[in-house]
Amino acid sequence: MVAQEFTVDLDKPLVFQVGHLGEAYEEWVHQPIVGREGPRFFESDFMESLTRTVWWAIPSIWLPVICYFVLKSVRMGHTLPEVALIVVGGVFIWTLLEYTLHRFLFHIKTKSYWGNTMHYLLHGCHHKHPMDGLRLVFPPAATAILLVPFWNMVKLFSTPSTTPALFGGGLLGYVIYDCTHYYLHHGQPANDVPKNLKKYHMNHHFRVQDKGFGITSSLWDRVFGTFPPSKAAKKI
Structure with missing residues (x-):
């Protein structure tokens, strides 16, 4: 794979090559290599493990943390139905954050050495090796x-007693997102909803x-006009 007289050696650690x-990084990183075995990132075994x-x-790791924050709002005087509603609100906020980060940060266009390197670590590696489990x-x-x-962002628009549950809801949304993302790549859904997703x-x-x-859904793509053309969304 040659770009500007530079060849990426896939048999060597990739991070400091890309x-x-x-x-040419933008074109290279969006040409996926489909395989379950991921590339090596770093020479250091410790850095690689991270x-x-x-x-x-x-x-x-995160479900116990979520429970702690949710129960904190309960101890501060909120009823269970109130806390449940706040948590749902937190999940909803996450869905917008998920879309925003994916669209504007994960798909930012870079061309400098460190820009390409940081993008590859953040999201480019996933597009290059989408099946790396x-x-x-x-x-x-x-x-x-x-x-x-x-946490600091949530505190800006919520009260002291609702902040923990709202934060916990946002964190729950993240957990749902990450688990859903893994399942979409490696799961074999039998029902229409997960199949379509x-x-x-x-x-x-x-x-x-x-x-x-x-x-986790196509809601914000429909709202903001980034839903792919119907022809492109047919069976893959």
Whole structure:
């Protein structure tokens, strides 16, 4: 794979290679390699281990955290029905955040060395190797860091007693998103709803990569006009 006289060697760690592609990175990263075995990212075994996460680590780590925050709002005086409604609101907020991040951050166009490198780590690797099962969910350490600004954002438009449950709902939305994302790549749905969602997401990977940014649903794609053309959304 040659771009601007630079060849990416897929048998060597990729992260510090892709930046050299320059303007050709955008085309290269959106030519998927379909295979369950993912590439090596780093020479260091420790750094490499930080990039690999089994899917079940996400609910195992974050569901207890969600319960803690939800119960915190209960202890602060809210009834269970009230807390349930707040949590649903948090999940809904996440769906918009999911769409926004995927569209405007994960699909940002880069051409500088470090821009390409950071994009590859964030999302480009997923488009290049979409079936890499150990890089389909977000590493918990990175999630923990990002939860700090998310908590501060939630505090801006909620009361002290509703903030924990709203935050927990947003985190629950994230867990649903990551588990759904893994299932869409590696699951074999038998019912129409998950089947259609899988086709919708695979369409984003293999046909129309600049549309179809929703993962858990196509709601915001329809709202913001990024729903892919019907012809492109047919059977994959």
